[in-house]
Amino acid sequence: MTLTRRKMIHLMGGGAILAAGAGFGFAATRNPQTAYLPWEMAGRYDDPRMRALSWALLAPNPHNRQPWLADLSEQGVITLYADLERMLPHTDPLHRQITIGLGCLLELLRMAAADDGHRAETTLFPQGSSPTALDTRPIARITLTADPSVARDPLFALVPQRRSNKEPFDLTRPIAPELLPEIAKAVQNGAAFGGTVDTAEVLDLRALTHEALRIEVETPHTFQESVDLFRIGHREVDANPDGIDFSGPLFETLRLTGQFSRESAADPTSFAFQSGLDAVFANTDTAMGHVWLVTKDNSRDTQIATGADWLRVNLAATARGLGFQPLSQALQEYPEMAALYAQVHERLAPDGGTVQMLARIGYGPTVGTSPRWPLESRIIHA
Template sequence: MNLTRRKMIFLVGGGAVVAAGGVFGYAATRRPQTAFLPWERAGGYDDPRMRALSWALLAPNPHNRQPWLADLSEEGVITLHADHDRMLPHTDPFSRQITIGLGCFLELLRMAAAEDGYRTSTALFPQGSSALGLDQRPVARIAFAADPAVERDPLFAHVPLRRSNKEPFDLNRPVVTALLPELGAVVRNGARFGGTVDATEVTDWRALTHEALRIEVETPRTYQESVDLFRIGHIEVDANPDGIDFTGPLFESLRLTGQFTREAASDTTNFAYKSGLDAIFANTDTAMGHVWLVTDDNSRETQIATGADWLRVNLAATAQGLGFQPLSQALQEFPEMAGIYAQVHDRLAPSGGTVQMLSRIGYGPTVGKSPRWPLESRIMNV
């Protein structure tokens, strides 16, 4: 049975209250018990490599896939691999976005090591790489050396508060132009930063990113890739603390009443599907500015460097109290997105190059942490 919007609001606003004290009311308010523990445990390890890794795993990454595996078999060294069970073959067919996520990871690893008094030396793709995708060869070899004089990065202070804000932004609170140079100033790995808060340009970008999102959702295989990663309710999130999490009284109530399941979300005639579209379009349609990174080439090394710069821009936005959410759909490289992809590149890279990242910015509500797998599950030889 489908819920009308009015009934859903009644369920969320009143149903759990009516059932308060009962099993339903208790279950509807449950929160994940273990999925957020890695945020609390960051830095709490004896081995300096583990301390740095415990921070690095908090880095942003596509669909929260957490595609990193660390080999610690060599003393004083981390060898980073990509977890091939965590790729996104339909929306990210060449693993470009996954590689950028690994670049975010490596930059946060470097920051955390420096904060701890260790200098890192990183060799990217020491056995080579493929433009077609990530393979079994290592992504990076990172050597640690104690150095009390290593420079600390002031952006590291904002790591515990960094979020990808997937809520609508405040349409009555503009972002001032003067903030854009402050975000761009932290880029240092070769990407070209750009951004706009001009009302006319933002309106155009809202429409373009809305259309890109529509295409991803209305292309069955790319939409199903996301649905397969839905984690609905606290039990699923604790069991698989990755993917796209849906927790809190609303989603617990819909789960308990059978109104929100992966099967229902896959049914394009279902209320869960239609109301979900309203929610995600509310994000693109309330952007109060947009920022992006463009690179001259699209090598694996450049993608890693882009991830480092993207993390830095995200942390700089956090420092300014800005909401920040990547809108990656327009940059995806599956055939149905080709028209939008070309439009973005015509606008932002008319002389050539690759638009690597695009995000909306604005002021939104405070949002919670993203679930994370325990560090120990990301170590290859434990």
């Protein structure tokens, strides 16, 4: 997780942490060694299925869980499954957000295959699906066929630059309203795009997303779900390159001095908890615009299609130099969020339907890539 100097000073209380010994100093400057290698490996495989999957691996997904497995036992075919050990049962009890993330992956796979001269023919849920939970049945069966005439997608070139920017945005840089229709053009799979950079509307949505985040953090079982996925320091990030990474010199120092741990982060009375809360509120409270997607129905196929459109919206925002961060807390389907869920739907989908995704946009600092599991760890029965 990249931090601005402002956040570093805040988290360290404006004081200095003194490190004793050369070994400590070396450890405090270590960065993960292997967790970012998949970004360099994208496209560097002999099998066209592996080449496409190596790009798809970089798609955004909830809490960076990378919750999928690919069966390559059938020649020329990828059978995609959900990894049921990587669900988010407290904040995503119906697996809606996970399914949207799988839709992002399938769209990026399609883009990568096309760029490689292959057509990806996809059959969704070939053995059916459940509206209440993903299960052991396949998510999709994808057949790759060489086809030099397949159309390349210009958004694919933006994939190496795509980020979920978790830093505060620049309050002095407004977003030109004409950018929203340009981003909306990226939507191709049936979702209705919505967006605003109007000051009054943005202020209202800042307040709404701030409150939703507060509810998630102050609800013990939903916040603990995130805390359990904290990866603190380079060793943890390399060992488990998913979840929520806290790496780099600052977090190595806080970890080594005992000021930051999963236990302290989960304790509402701790400095780590309060500082973390202030930091995430700095994100919701510096939104300079918001974008969202609404669908008429909420079927599994529609959730997959939403993921495809969401990836495309993220890439279109990237092309225009905008920072982009999903803020989907108010869309989560657990009891403590029910009132705000109804409120956000009344506001963003007054004619009915499901608000599937919501994000803040703005101009922010450059941030690094997120950790990823090696592609080989996601392959079964190959």
